[in-house]
Amino acid sequence: MRGALLAVLLILTAFASSADAAQRKKPVEASIARIPAKILFSKARAPAELAPQSIGGYADGCLAGGDELALTDPATLPAWQVMRPSRNRNWGNPVLIDFLERFARQARDSGDWPGLLVGDLAQPRGGPMLSGHASHQIGLDADIWLTPMPARILTPKERETMVPRKVVKSHFDIDPKIWTDAHAKIISRAAKDKNVARIFVHPPIKKALCEWAGKTGDRRWLAKVRPYYGHDYHFHIRLRCPPGNKACKNQPEPNPADGTGCGAELAGWLSKDFWARRQPAAPGKPIKPAPALTLAALPAACKTVLASP
Ligand SMILES: [Zn+2]
Numbered sequence: 372m373r374g375a376l377l378a379v380l381l382i383l384t385a386f387a388s389s390a391d392a393a394q395r396k397k398p399v400e401a402s403i404a405r406i407p408a409k410i411l412f413s414k415a416r417a418p419a420e421l422a423p424q425s426i427g428g429y430a431d432g433c434l435a436g437g438d439e440l441a442l443t444d445p446a447t448l449p450a451w452q453v454m455r456p457s458r459n460r461n462w463g464n465p466v467l468i469d470f471l472e473r474f475a476r477q478a479r480d481s482g483d484w485p486g487l488l489v490g491d492l493a494q495p496r497g498g499p500m501l502s503g504h505a506s507h508q509i510g511l512d513a514d515i516w517l518t519p520m521p522a523r524i525l526t527p528k529e530r531e532t533m534v535p536r537k538v539v540k541s542h543f544d545i546d547p548k549i550w551t552d553a554h555a556k557i558i559s560r561a562a563k564d565k566n567v568a569r570i571f572v573h574p575p576i577k578k579a580l581c582e583w584a585g586k587t588g589d590r591r592w593l594a595k596v597r598p599y600y601g602h603d604y605h606f607h608i609r610l611r612c613p614p615g616n617k618a619c620k621n622q623p624e625p626n627p628a629d630g631t632g633c634g635a636e637l638a639g640w641l642s643k644d645f646w647a648r649r650q651p652a653a654p655g656k657p658i659k660p661a662p663a664l665t666l667a668a669l670p671a672a673c674k675t676v677l678a679s680p
Contacts, residue, residue, distance in 0.1 A: 403674075407663035411677055412498025418462060419496050419679040425464045425509035425612060425619040426497075426672045431664060432620070433673035434497030434510035438465040440472075440489060443524060450475035451487040452520060454530050460491040460500070463510035466613040467492065470566055471513060477560075484557040486520030488535070489513065490605050496676050499664050509619060511610040515561075517554055518604070535604040538576065542600075542646050545579045555583040561608050562592040569625060571607040574598040574640035581633035593631035598640040600649070618672055 403411070412433065423436035440461045444450045451471065453461045463471075471489065478484040493510040494500060506512050518535045525533065538554060540546040558580060562570050572580070577598045584590050599607075612619035627636050639645055666674060 404667035405665055407499070408666045408669055408673075409499035409501050409663060411666060412494055412496055413501045415494065415496040415498075415677065416459065417495050419676045421676065421679055423465050423616075424672075425511055425616045426676065427509060427618065427670040428620040429506040429509055429512060429609065429622070431669055432497060432509040433669060433676045434462070434464060434493055434495075434508075435672070435676050435679075436465070437462040437493065437495050437497065437510055438468045439495075440468050440492060442530075444472070444475065444486075448522065449486055449520075449524065450479045451489050452525055452530065453489045454516065454533070454535075455490065456527075456530055458491065460494055460507070461489070462495045462497075463492040463513065464610075464613060464616070466566070467511055467513060467610055470564075470610060474561065474564070478557055481560075483560060484519060484553055485522060488516035488518055488520050490516055498669070498673065498677075506609070511612070511619075513608045514605045515557075515608060516605050519553065537603045539573050539603045541575070542573070543575055543641055545575045550576075550579055552583065555580055558596065558606055559584070559592055561606070562595045563589075566610050567595060567608055568611040568622065569609040570596045571599040571602045571609070572596060573600065573603040574637065576602070576606070577632070577637055578641065581631065581637065590631050590633075593633060594625050594627055597625060597632070598637060618670060 418437035418439075419435050421435035423438070425434060426432050440451075440453055440463065442453045442456055442461070444452075471487070471492075475487045479486050491500075491504065491507055491514050493507050493512065497508050497510050499508060504512075507514075516535045517538045536549055538546055538549045554576075558570060558572065558576075561567055577593075577596055580596055581593060584593060612621045625632070627634075629635070666677070
């Protein structure tokens with residue numbers, strides 16, 4: 372592994388140096404294109420100095436001109452705090468950073484939610500990560516903990532080690548001792564925002580939201596709340612492509628048959644069969660992960676993002 376990283380560094384150095392790099396440009400580009408893109412993008416510690424652009428799709432793209440979410444709201448009592456800052460994943464399209472600052476302050480000021488504990492956004496130049504997410508690649512995705520923020524500034528150690536609380540008891544049930552109306556309010560507030568394309572939550576959370584929203588009133592926002600495994604201690608906010616980001620690929624609007632996804636779609640996610648199919652075929656034979664994305668599989672502009680100062 373260390374050898375591979377060293378090789379990447381050498382290749383990047385060759386790529387960046389000027390005179391003979393021009394001569395060797397073709398073979399060097401070819402080698403870079405075959406390296407898993409997650410290795411290249413995870414080594415970029417600072418954003419690309421380019422105009423802000425989300426490039427490509429949420430799970431196959433990168434970010435130019437990334438902006439950093441400050442670790443804490445500069446106010447005396449913060450509206451948000453970034454968790455696990457050592458991961459250096461508190462970067463996003465400036466539109467996402469503005470959204471989170473506004474969303475955090477409005478939620479706090481409304482009395483709905485005391486403040487956001489913010490998990491992963493994106494790497495400084497976006498792209499695939501070494502661990503944890505298929506998406507979060509173009510700086511428009513944000514994980515927000517479902518643990519309310521304590522009314523104080525967390526210590527650097529707490530930000531790295533504090534353990535979030537799951538709000539579910541299982542794949543099928545919410546934990547009624549943890550789940551509150553405040554959780555429903557913060558998720559629905561995000562879903563009703565016109566900039567938000569989708570929200571991902573573990574399936575029993577969607578069930579709780581459908582029940583909380585009741586049978587009448589505005590239920591259209593529920594269509595944006597998509598059940599998806601893995602979102603049991605956080606919810607995932609995905610913004611639409613911002614205006615002017617011409618290389619950014621929106622997904623089709625969520626369009627469940629019943630208008631909310633509270634019926635058959637949710638029942639599918641909550642069925643025993645569904646979860647049984649996700650078990651490995653035999654013990655010790657884990658489900659094979661998809662092959663790692665290479666730079667060649669990402670939009671061509673992501674090469675420029677990686678090579679920029
Ligand atoms: Zn996420």
